[in-house]
Amino acid sequence: xxxxxxxxxxxxxxxxxxxxxxxxxxxxxxxxxxxxxxxxxxxxxxxxxxxxxxxxxxxxxxxxxxxxxxxxxxxxxxxxxxxxxxxxxxxxxxxxxxxxxxxxxxxxxxxxxxxxxxxxxxxxxxxxxxxxxxxxxxxxxxxxxxxxxxxxxxxxxxxxxxxxxxxxxxxxxxxxxxxxxxxxxxxxxxxxxxxxxxxxxxxxxxxxxxxxxxxxxxxxxxxxxxxxxxxxxxxxxxxxxxxxxxxxxxxxxxxxxxxxxxxxxxxxxxxxxxxxxxxxxxxxxxxxxxxxxxxxxxxxxxxxxxxxxxxxxxxxxxxxxxxxxxxxxxxxxxxxxxxxxxxxxxxxxxxxxxxxxxxxxxxxxxxxxxxxxxxxxxxxxxxxxxxxxxxxxxxxxxxxxxxxxxxxxxxxxxxxxxxxxxxxxxxxxxxxxxxxxxxxxxxxxxxxxxxxxxxxxxxxxxxxxxxxxxxxxxxxxxxxxxxxxxxxxxxxxxxxxxxxxxxxxxxxxxxxxxxxxxxxxxxxxxxxxxxxxxxxxxxxxxxxxxxxxxxxxxxxxxxxxxxxxxxxxxxxxxxxxxxxxxxxxxxxxxxxxxxxxxxxxxxxxxxxxxxxxxxxxxxxxxxxxxxxxxxxxxxxxxxxxxxxxxxxxxxxxxxxxxxxxxxxxxxxxxxxxxxxxxxxxxxxxxxxxxxxxxxxxxxxxxxxxxxxxxxxxxxxxxxxxxxxxxxxxxxxxxxxxxxxxxxxxxxxxxxxxxxxxxxxxxxxxxxxxxxxxxxxxxxxxxxxxxxxxxxxxxxxxxxxxxxxxxxxxxxxxxxxxxxxxxxxxxxxxxxxxxxxxxxxxxxxxxxxxxxxxxxxxxxxxxxxxxxxxxxxxxxxxxxxxxxxxx
Amino acid sequence: xxxxxxxxxxxxxxxxxxxxxxxxxxxxxxxxxxxxxxxxxxxxxxxxxxxxxxxxxxxxxxxxxxxxxxxxxxxxxxxxxxxxxxxxxxxxxxxxxxxxxxxxxxxxxx
Numbered sequence: 002x003x004x005x006x007x008x009x010x011x012x013x014x015x016x017x018x019x020x021x022x023x024x025x026x027x028x029x030x031x032x033x034x035x036x037x038x039x040x041x042x043x044x045x046x047x048x049x050x051x052x053x054x055x056x057x058x059x060x061x062x063x064x065x066x067x068x069x070x071x072x073x074x075x076x077x078x079x080x081x082x083x084x085x086x087x088x089x090x091x092x093x094x095x096x097x098x099x100x101x102x103x104x105x106x107x108x109x110x111x112x113x114x115x116x117x118x119x120x121x122x123x124x125x126x127x128x129x130x131x132x133x134x135x136x137x138x139x140x141x142x143x144x145x146x147x148x149x150x151x152x153x154x155x156x157x158x159x160x161x162x163x164x165x166x167x168x169x170x171x172x173x174x175x176x177x178x179x180x181x182x183x184x185x186x187x188x189x190x191x192x193x194x195x196x197x198x199x200x201x202x203x204x205x206x207x208x209x210x211x212x213x214x215x216x217x218x219x220x221x222x223x224x225x226x227x228x229x230x231x232x233x234x235x236x237x238x239x240x241x242x243x244x245x246x247x248x249x250x251x252x253x254x255x256x257x258x259x260x261x262x263x264x265x266x267x268x269x270x271x272x273x274x275x276x277x278x279x280x281x282x283x284x285x286x287x288x289x290x291x292x293x294x295x296x297x298x299x300x301x302x303x304x305x306x307x308x309x310x311x312x313x314x315x316x317x318x319x320x321x322x323x324x325x326x327x328x329x330x331x332x333x334x335x336x337x338x339x340x341x342x343x344x345x346x347x348x349x350x351x352x353x354x355x356x357x358x359x360x361x362x363x364x365x366x367x368x369x370x371x372x373x374x375x376x377x378x379x380x381x382x383x384x385x386x387x388x389x390x391x392x393x394x395x396x397x398x399x400x401x402x403x404x405x406x407x408x409x410x411x412x413x414x415x416x417x418x419x420x421x422x423x424x425x426x427x428x429x430x431x432x433x434x435x436x437x438x439x440x441x442x443x444x445x446x447x448x449x450x451x452x453x454x455x456x457x458x459x460x461x462x463x464x465x466x467x468x469x470x471x472x473x474x475x476x477x478x479x480x481x482x483x484x485x486x487x488x489x490x491x492x493x494x495x496x497x498x499x500x501x502x503x504x505x506x507x508x509x510x511x512x513x514x515x516x517x518x519x520x521x522x523x524x525x526x527x528x529x530x531x532x533x534x535x536x537x538x539x540x541x542x543x544x545x546x547x548x549x550x551x552x553x554x555x556x557x558x559x560x561x562x563x564x565x566x567x568x569x570x571x572x573x574x575x576x577x578x579x580x581x582x583x584x585x586x587x588x589x590x591x592x593x594x595x596x597x598x599x600x601x602x603x604x605x606x607x608x609x610x611x612x613x614x615x616x617x618x619x620x621x622x623x624x625x626x627x628x629x630x631x632x633x634x635x636x637x638x639x640x641x642x643x644x645x646x647x648x649x650x651x652x653x654x655x656x657x658x659x660x661x662x663x664x665x666x667x668x669x670x671x672x673x674x675x676x677x678x679x680x681x682x683x684x685x686x687x688x689x690x691x692x693x694x695x696x697x698x699x700x701x702x703x704x705x706x707x708x709x710x711x712x713x714x715x716x717x718x719x720x721x722x723x724x725x726x727x728x729x730x731x732x733x734x735x736x737x738x739x740x741x742x743x744x745x746x747x748x749x750x751x752x753x754x755x756x757x758x759x760x761x762x763x764x765x766x767x768x769x770x771x772x773x774x775x776x777x778x779x780x781x782x783x784x785x786x787x788x789x790x791x792x793x794x795x796x797x798x799x800x801x802x803x804x805x806x807x808x809x810x811x812x813x814x815x816x817x818x819x820x821x822x823x824x825x826x827x828x829x830x831x832x833x834x835x836x837x838x839x840x841x842x843x844x845x846x847x848x849x850x851x852x853x854x855x856x857x858x859x860x861x862x863x864x865x866x867x868x869x870x871x872x873x874x875x876x877x878x879x880x881x882x883x884x885x886x887x
Numbered sequence: 888x889x890x891x892x893x894x895x896x897x898x899x900x901x902x903x904x905x906x907x908x909x910x911x912x913x914x915x916x917x918x919x920x921x922x923x924x925x926x927x928x929x930x931x932x933x934x935x936x937x938x939x940x941x942x943x944x945x946x947x948x949x950x951x952x953x954x955x956x957x958x959x960x961x962x963x964x965x966x967x968x969x970x971x972x973x974x975x976x977x978x979x980x981x982x983x984x985x986x987x988x989x990x991x992x993x994x995x996x997x
Contacts (some may be wrong), residue, residue: 022954026915026964029957030934033916057935065939 017491022065027059029765064393064854068818081405088406096410097380099371102775103460106367108421109360109768111445111453115422117357118452119443122351125342125549126261126442128201129299132166133341134306135264136313142333142609145594149292154320158296158336164309166301169196170294171675173266174277176247177304177545177740183733185233186543186740187247190268191277197258199299207241207256214255215273217281222273223250228268228441252276262345262438264590265295289327297341309340324668332605335815349436351840352761358834359514359768362507366772369500369507370779371410372464377786379403379468400469407465408458409610415457419445424644432764435757445860465498497783498819504779505823508772510830511859515769516852517835517845518762524844525755532582533627533686534747538721539581542732552708553642558736559709563619565731571719576622577710581747582687583754591690592697599658600668600677606770614689614697615671619704619875623649623684626747627718633665633682636703637695640846646706649682654698678702691754693843714747721746761841773860777867784871786814795875796883805876812875816868817861824857900932900940902983905976908950912967913942914957915959941966949975 031052038048056062120417124130136158138148150158150170159168170193178185197209205227214222223245225234234240238257245252258271274280285291300309300624317336321328328334379386386399394402423445434440471493477552544558559577567575580587592614598604599611620636622628632651640647648669655664668677686696713732717724725744732739745753788795835847845852907913907921918941919932944950949972957963968976 022964025962026938029914029963030916030938032961033957037920055934057933062935062938065935066942127909768915 003756012264015719018265019124023063027056027062027263031056037520041607061393066453077401078405078632080400082409083576083619084402085406085409088300089409092378095374098778099374099410100414100417100419102370102778103411103457104417104421105771106360106364107411107415107418107453107457107460108356108425109418109771110364110456111415111418111449112425112429113353113356113360114452115426115445115449116349116429116443117353118449120433120437120439121346121353123442123448126259127341130201130342131340132300132302133200134298134309134338135344136168136298136336136338138292138317139337140332140336141335142331143594143596144609150294150296151292152280152287154292155294155296156352157320158313158316160450161319162309162312164301164312165303165485166196166299168296168298169193169199170274170296171196171265172277172294173268174279175543176270177543177738179246179738184545184738184740186541186742186806187269188267190271191274191280192271194273196271196297199297201299202258202261204256205259206238207254209256210271210273215275217275219273219275221247221250221276222255223252224256224258225264226267226269226271226273227253227258228267233269248545260441262442262830263343264295264438267438285333289324291648298338306338306340306715310336314339329606329610331609345439346437349433349439351432351837352436352757355514355834355841356761356764356768357709358837359511359765362511362834363768363771363775364456366504366507366775367414368460368464369504370775371407373497373500373779373783374473375403375468376500377782379471380493380786382731397841399716402466403469404461407469408461411457411461411464414460415453416615418457419450419453432757432760436762457534471496489806494787497786501776501780501783501819502823502826504772504776505820505860505864506827506830507598508776509768509824509827509856510834511765511769511772512856512860513827513831513853514834515762515765517759517838517842517847517849518765518857520849520852521841521843521845522755522758522762525692525758528688528692530582530627530692530751531685534582534751536717536719536721537626537747538715538717538724538728539729539743539750540732540741541711541748542713543711543740543742544736545738548736548738555709556642556705556707557709558739559619559704561735562713562732562739563621565714565735566713567730569715569719569724569727569731571716571724571727571763573716573718574621575627575716576619576625576714577704578622578712578714579617579618579710580689581712581714582626582689582692582751583747584689585750585753587690588754594697595671597669597700598674600670600674611658612698613650613700616699616701617707617710618649618701619710622714625714627716628687629685631683631685632663635679635684636701636705638701638705641705641771645704646676646678647703648678649701650680651684651686651696651699653686653696655683657698690870692751710856731835758841758843773863776860780816780820780867783872784812784868785874788812788871788875790884791875792878795878796880798886799878800880808876808878809872811867813865813871816872817865820861820864820868823864824861827860828853896917899983900936901944902976902979904940904944905949905972905979908968909976912955912965914963914965916963919965936981937992940962944972948972957968 031049034052034055035045038051038731039045043051053059081509125133127133136150137146138150138154139146140148149172155168155170159165162168172191174189174191176187176189178187192210194212194215195206195208202209209224210222213219217713225240230236230240240254241256243254245254252272279285280293285293293539298309300306314337317334321334387679389399390396426443426445430440430443433443490534542562544555549555549558563575565571580593593616594612595615596610597613604610618636620638620640623630623635632655633649635649636647652663658664659667664680664683667680670677671682684701687699688694688696713728715721715724715728730743732741795803798804798808831853832848839847888978903922904918907918907925910921913921919934922930922932934948941950941952945952945966949969950966951969952964952966955964955965
């Protein structure tokens with residue numbers, strides 16, 4: 002094989018020499034034949050002609066000999082490619098348009114595929130990641146499909162299961178790191194010592210946890226996540242062994258993790274369970290209802306998810322029987338599991354599948370368009386092809402030549418596409434990070450490039466094959482002198498029409514998709530969030546919890562923060578709260594639901610226990626975010642720990658639980674009636690967990706009756722950013738050990754909350770705009786050719802008295818017929834695409850008539866404009882010139 | 888074309904070329920002349936198919952070519968049988984003989 006390859010290569014570079022030798026050999030033959038003829042007594046001139054006659058066409062033999070010489074694919078390819086490159090070089094306009102549309106199409110596909118592959122398809126970066134599952138304890142009747150686990154529960158699942166190789170736990174808590182310029186809040190994952198072994202993770206540096214690290218009283222140790230290591234230590238390998246002072250203890254760094262997707266949340270560092278004071282307290286361990294941890298497990302080899310689910314459900318059933326108090330019958334407790342892969346990717350799936358479809362459609366359009374351009378060009382090349390056929394090129398040879406040209410175009414296009422994809426990769430990774438923790442795994446790796454190669458070859462075949470197969474040059478008319486307008490086969494014209502129809506149809510589907518997203522985005526922006534986000538500054542303040550150990554100390558910290566912040570010039574009103582509207586954490590995790598009971602209403606065991614989204618707010622919270630009071634009163638400073646326990650509820654809860662009754666004055670309890678809380682007011686609803694989510698049942702408790710809150714909110718009279726530095730000073734003045742993070746404005750939080758639909762809309766819109774542009778160019782091209790081919794006919798018509806407007810109508814009718822057929826087909830295609838999109842839409846039906854109509858009208862208008870230009874040219878045809886040209 | 892001349896069977900041209908070159912190295916025109924002479928003018932080689940055949944045989948490695956001086960001192964391309972070509976000729980000759988013997992038998996039985 003290498004030998005023949007070498008021979009092929011040698012032959013390629015010897016083509017010139019071979020040509021010369023062939024020439025000499027033929028000449029020698031003819032001379033010998035001529036001399037032989039002369040010897041037979043024929044006149045020299047006659048002899049030469051006779052020799053030529055007996056030899057046949059010299060050029061045809063040369064071509065045959067060349068074919069023998071070049072019947073190795075590589076050489077043919079080289080020859081065809083060089084010729085193709087020359088042909089393309091001679092038509093820069095065509096080449097540029099084709100390469101550009103193909104490049105955009107292939108680039109869009111490469112980029113989106115890199116995301117789909119990196120996020121959805123690539124195996125998890127854990128050893129045998131397919132065996133990893135996440136356990137989920139659910140209480141469907143209590144509308145809670147992801148309860149966490151208590152220590153007791155984890156112990157039982159671990160001890161009793163038959164199907165799991167190992168079980169590990171995970172929860173997340175905040176620490177404060179000292180020693181830097183400012184205290185830094187560190188998000189720490191607290192995991193069992195076997196966590197990394199179970200996940201099959203080898204550390205990048207150092208080691209992972211050993212069982213001894215988890216022992217009570219062991220030295221505190223840390224493992225850094227890759228991202229945190231890069232961010233705060235710039236990838237310095239000497240970080241292993243360094244000591245971090247966090248809260249009241251020194252923690253030694255023992256290792257650094259490789260880049261991994263983190264689930265269920267992003268963490269800076271990992272610690273063993275002994276590091277968390279809550280998790281290690283005896284009271285917590287003994288409490289079966291203290292559910293705080295997530296549970297990961299690895300299936301035993303050969304065990305399926307459903308087998309494990311059945312096995313674990315049995316354990317859950319036994320627990321329910323043994324501890325009926327901990328598993329109320331009306332909650333419907335149960336256990337299920339999901340593969341880690343699914344958990345990591347399901348958020349991204351709908352969006353990226355829709356985008357992949359859209360990108361695929363754009364590429365189809367680019368194919369159709371290039372096929373159309375190629376067809377148009379073929380008509381002009383009819384004579385060249387006829388000449389080549391006359392010189393002995395077979396049909397197969399011509400098709401091969403045309404296909405090579407298509408391949409060349411699509412390969413150049415794909416090179417451009419890969420550049421475009423590389424350029425947009427960063428943006429896409431950031432975009433994907435909004436949907437999945439796996440975004441960091443997206444790259445233009447070999448698999449993606451292979452995909453691009455396959456796509457571009459397929460593209461070249463798709464847009465090259467139809468025109469190439471239609472290339473059946475009929476020698477006589479094409480070569481006839483003066484046949485300046487080669488006859489166009491009806492079949493080919495039909496093919497071009499069909500391509501335009503397909504383009505219109507695909508564009509319609511894409512435009513409807515983009516239109517629906519846009520409508521949905523507008524609806525989202527119109528949603529009344531229930532509060533006024535303008536000029537409200539938010540920051541998270543984390544106190545050092547080893548210094549503030551009691552609830553009262555925390556409350557005092559919060560109160561002092563309010564006091565100091567209020568004193569900063571420009572602060573209109575100041576509040577502390579346990580969260581704020583459209584907080585990214587809330588968007589990701591949903592309501593903080595707590596069971597409660599209403600005084601005077603006996604709990605109904607057949608109905609789920611009432612639940613409410615529980616929040617803590619200081620007295621001025623409502624005024625700060627401008628949440629209107631509807632009934633009763635708001636909190637005052639008198640609502641403190643000594644006073645009567647009170648609460649404010651939202652309108653939805655009032656309507657849901659009290660209907661037409663007045664909830665003010667009613668009492669509820671969160672502890673089975675041990676203590677009662679009086680409702681003193683009703684406030685408006687807030688879109689707390691996303692503008693697209695209906696308000697939940699919400700309840701606010703005054704901060705002075707609780708143990709403080711973590712978010713500082715300030716409504717400012719000036720631009721919020723101006724106050725930032727002074728506010729930070731105020732926070733450090735209260736306690737220099739306070740850590741500040743998540744500083745932003747409510748306005749920004751609101752914008753961020755719809756960033757993913759906005760970006761999805763932009764991408765789909767981009768694809769749709771591309772589609773419409775390509776289609777308009779396609780229609781204009783086809784119509785222009787149709788007009789130039791009918792010049793003669795139109796000339797006759799006009800000479801016979803047809804008016805300019807009549808000609809205009811005739812051409813427009815021809816074009817718009819195609820467009821209307823395309824629109825009709827597009828309706829069918831759009832039904833399919835938009836059904837896929839229904840999960841991405843908000844307050845808009847996939848069949849929204851307004852969008853469909855608007856899109857149809859827009860597309861028809863663009864198409865009409867594209868027809869109009871060539872049609873206008875038709876009306877300017879000078880009948881005399883048209884007739885004389887024949 | 889005269890009636891007494893026969894068109895060559897597909898594939899036999901290669902064999903005839905190999906056979907001719909087995910006698911001595913020769914140029915293309917020489918090959919065509921020689922075949923006509925030896926077959927007493929019965930086999931008429933279409934010169935148009937001679938050269939592609941020569942190129943094909945060379946491509947397969949059965950013959951090789953080099954430039955040399957002809958009888959009248961002109962540069963001509965001479966073709967020469969290779970070792971592989973000789974083996975190929977033996978095989979094809981054996982095949983041909985089997986085939987023609989078989990045809991002979993059929994014709995005589997008729």
